[in-house]
Amino acid sequence: MAENLTFRYKISGDDFTRAGEASSNVKSKLKQMGVDNNAIRKVAIAMYEGEINMVIHANGGTITVEISSDNIHLVLADTGPGIADIEKAMREGYSTAPEEVRSLGFGAGMGLPNMKKYSDNMTIESVVGVGTTVTMDIHL
Template sequence: MSEALTFNYKIDGDDFTRAGEASSSVKNKLKQLGLDSDIIRKVAIAMYEGEINMVIHADGGSITVTVSDSDITMVLADHGPGIPDIEKAMQEGYSTARPEVRSLGFGAGMGLPNMKKYTDEMHIDTVIGQGTTITMKVHI
């Protein structure tokens, strides 16, 4: 593969039952490309956490995944409320999720720490009241 492949997804913000469809699609595409299963799992977990976060906190957004010879880059962009304190948000167990989100099995304050744990690079750009863009990279 000499030219990078790009996949774009729009994430619906009001349908929790469909959250994860984009991550599932990316996982399938990476499998078809014959990538190593450990790398695919890392990408799938990190993207799924991000996708769930978008639905829980930001009323959806968009995800762009680019696959090159050297890495897989995920850019998750939303127009949500922004993250007031990134340092706090990166702490395991810190969560601002609503109680009903917890009853669905999420909001334990593991999302962002997990995204960092499963990727080789992660960068968060956030502006209060405007939105958040998270860029993650997994090396191949």
């Protein structure tokens, strides 16, 4: 019997209009599985923010969603520019998003703070010039 269930998504970096598709897909699957509504909401928002970040900053990446009976574990990995100052990046309102992205209503500097807010545990590993891996847990 399968104890854990894993979904993998490849996030394309060149198309803004498709950002959010993966989190939306996860959301509908979690609903079908009868996951607690509040947990679904947290996963959807945290993952959506991460997905948008990948599109804006890192030219895409991969998202792995691992569901077990008491936890949802998200791994968002990219090979983008990396985050020079993680502490600064975690500050609400701090953003390095380019102007054309902000004009679309993104890049308000709430991405990482929201991911932290909506997850029960979050880690960021980042090397400038190599890439960033964010992991998040949402307990069930």
